[in-house]
Amino acid sequence: MKKLITFLLCVVLLIVIFVKVDSSEKENIDFIKTGNVVINNPGTEEDVWYLVYDEPGSPAKSVKLFFEEVPNINIGDRVTVEGTIEGEKVIVKRIVDKSIDL
Numbered sequence: 448m449k450k451l452i453t454f455l456l457c458v459v460l461l462i463v464i465f466v467k468v469d470s471s472e473k474e475n476i477d478f479i480k481t482g483n484v485v486i487n488n489p490g491t492e493e494d495v496w497y498l499v500y501d502e503p504g505s506p507a508k509s510v511k512l513f514f515e516e517v518p519n520i521n522i523g524d525r526v527t528v529e530g531t532i533e534g535e536k537v538i539v540k541r542i543v544d545k546s547i548d549l
Contacts, residue, residue, distance in 0.1 A: 478537045481527040481545060484512070484520050496520075498528050498537070511536040518542050 482500025491497055496512040512528065513536050520526065525545040530537040 475531055476529050476540060478510075478532050479527065479529045480510075481525065484524050484526055485509075485522055498526070512539050513537065514539050514542075520544065 529541040530539040
């Protein structure tokens with residue numbers, strides 16, 4: 448009986464691990480950039496967050512950010528955004544605030 452319970456627990460654990468790995472692969476992160484977040488800048492869409500970032504050899508770039516739930520960020524915060532490019536916007540999966548001094 449103990450062996451059966453141990454076996455079933457191992458099977459459940461393997462299923463949980465497989466589902467976790469499978470779901471993280473489906474995120475398809477294809478955008479990872481560090482820059483500053485802005486909103487309501489001249490020439491941008493009203494009430495829409497943008498990430499302004501640099502790429503070597505290019506002038507500053509900006510991209511529209513789409514959040515399922517707007518994080519606690521402030522204008523000008525330095526952040527790293529990870530997400531999926533969809534048209535001319537990035538669907539944000541993760542955002543890390545780099546402006547916090549630790």
